[in-house]
Amino acid sequence: MKKQQENFSNWVPGKMIIIPGILGLICLALGFIHWGFWIPAILFLLISGYFIIAWIIFSSRFGNLQDKIQELVVSHIDWKGNGKVLDIGCGNAPLTIKLAKKYPEAEIIGMDYWGKNWDYSMQFCTANAEIAGVEKQISFKQGSASRLPFEDASFDLVVSNLVFHEVQDVKDKRVSIQEALRVLKPGGVFVFQDLFLLTPYYGTPEALLNTIRQWGVSEVEFIRTCNEPFIPKLVKLPFMVGTLAIIRGVK
Ligand SMILES: C[S@@+](CC[C@H](N)C(=O)[O-])C[C@H]1O[C@@H](n2cnc3c(N)ncnc32)[C@H](O)[C@@H]1O
Numbered sequence: 681m682k683k684q685q686e687n688f689s690n691w692v693p694g695k696m697i698i699i700p701g702i703l704g705l706i707c708l709a710l711g712f713i714h715w716g717f718w719i720p721a722i723l724f725l726l727i728s729g730y731f732i733i734a735w736i737i738f739s740s741r742f743g744n745l746q747d748k749i750q751e752l753v754v755s756h757i758d759w760k761g762n763g764k765v766l767d768i769g770c771g772n773a774p775l776t777i778k779l780a781k782k783y784p785e786a787e788i789i790g791m792d793y794w795g796k797n798w799d800y801s802m803q804f805c806t807a808n809a810e811i812a813g814v815e816k817q818i819s820f821k822q823g824s825a826s827r828l829p830f831e832d833a834s835f836d837l838v839v840s841n842l843v844f845h846e847v848q849d850v851k852d853k854r855v856s857i858q859e860a861l862r863v864l865k866p867g868g869v870f871v872f873q874d875l876f877l878l879t880p881y882y883g884t885p886e887a888l889l890n891t892i893r894q895w896g897v898s899e900v901e902f903i904r905t906c907n908e909p910f911i912p913k914l915v916k917l918p919f920m921v922g923t924l925a926i927i928r929g930v931k
Contacts, residue, residue, distance in 0.1 A: 685811070686777070686808040686812060688740060688746065688771070688773075688774040688808065689798070689799045692731050692738060694799065697728050700724040700725070700727040700728040700731070701724070701728035703720075703724040704721050704724030704727075704728055707720045707721035708721040708725070734914070734920065737912055738915075745915070745921075749841070749873070749924070750774050750778060751778070753871050753926070754775070754778050754779070754782060756871050756928050757871050759837050761783035761786055762836070763837065764787050764788075764789070764835045764837075765783065765786050765787070765789070765836065765838070765839070766788075766828075766834075766839070766860075767788065767790045767791070768840035768856070769840055769841070769843025769844075769846070771800045772808055773790045773818070776788055776790035776809070777808060777809060777812045779837075779839070780818050784817070786837070788819075789819055789835075790820045790821075791825075791829070792805075792820075793822065793823065794822060802822065805820045825840070825843055825844065825860070826847050826850040826855050826856050827859065830863045832862055833864065836864075836868045837864075837870070838869075838870045839870070840856075840872045840874070841872075841874075842874055842875070843856070843874065845875045845878060845881055853881040854882060857872065857892065857927070858895055860872065861892070861896075861897060868931050869928075869929075869931075870927075870928060870929060871927075871928040872928070873905060873925070874924075874925070875918070875923040875924060875925075876902070876923070876926075877904065877906065877923035877924070878918060878919075885902045892927065896931065901927070902925060902926070902927055903925060903927075903928070904925050905924045905925055906922055906924040906925065911924075
């Protein structure tokens with residue numbers, strides 16, 4: 681019997697390909713009535729084409745870049761493996777499941793707001809955890825990264841991958857970092873990967889680290905993961921993964 685595969689979905693939502701694709705085709709058709717539609721037709725089709733290529737690069741069936749980027753988070757964790765773990769913005773739980781496999785003694789929670797903008801859901805998370813055989817170790821909870829539904833100092837390890845810049849219910853994207861540190865125990869470990877080199881969101885790395893130190897962490901480090909050689913140039917645009925970095929440390 682064929683082994684069931686987890687569905688981790690793609691960081692490029694289908695609508696980013698389909699909407700410009702349809703608009704491009706409409707403009708193309710209108711181009712036969714008036715030549716002025718040719719330019720928007722070309723632009724829309726180029727955008728759609730770009731996102732098709734990005735989808736292929738990220739996909740587990742082809743470029744597998746999502747998995748490699750999630751592995752970066754795991755490889756930067758320095759933790760013994762006993763205690764409670766939180767994965768903020770877990771999506772369909774690829775990172776949550778990696779952590780469960782690496783730390784079989786840990787109790788892991790994956791949380792996300794699972795909004796309409798993405799093809800992710802708690803049902804997919806539960807099904808993926810079952811397929812991976814780690815369902816007993818993991819539970820899932822809905823909530824927002826800007827206001828985590830957990831008490832202060834609840835977790836021994838807190839991780840997050842490519843989430844904080846997406847949080848829409850607060851203007852200052854740093855609020856979610858502060859919130860993630862709030863639920864971490866003193867002495868607990870954190871590894872956050874996001875578009876931390878996007879200065880309009882986070883300021884300079886130096887200023888960001890100073891702010892984080894003021895929130896009471898004992899160790900913090902900035903790692904430019906966008907320089908990893910396996911990341912293709914084509915997806916190194918600032919809002920893709922061209923501004924990717926890790927902030928890690930100990931509270
Ligand atoms: C690029 S996906 C990353 C998902 C997952 N961390 C991964 O590595 O595949 C961004 C995730 O952020 C989540 N997200 C967006 N806003 C959020 C919020 N306010 N609170 C929690 N999660 C949020 C989305 O639902 C989505 O799962």
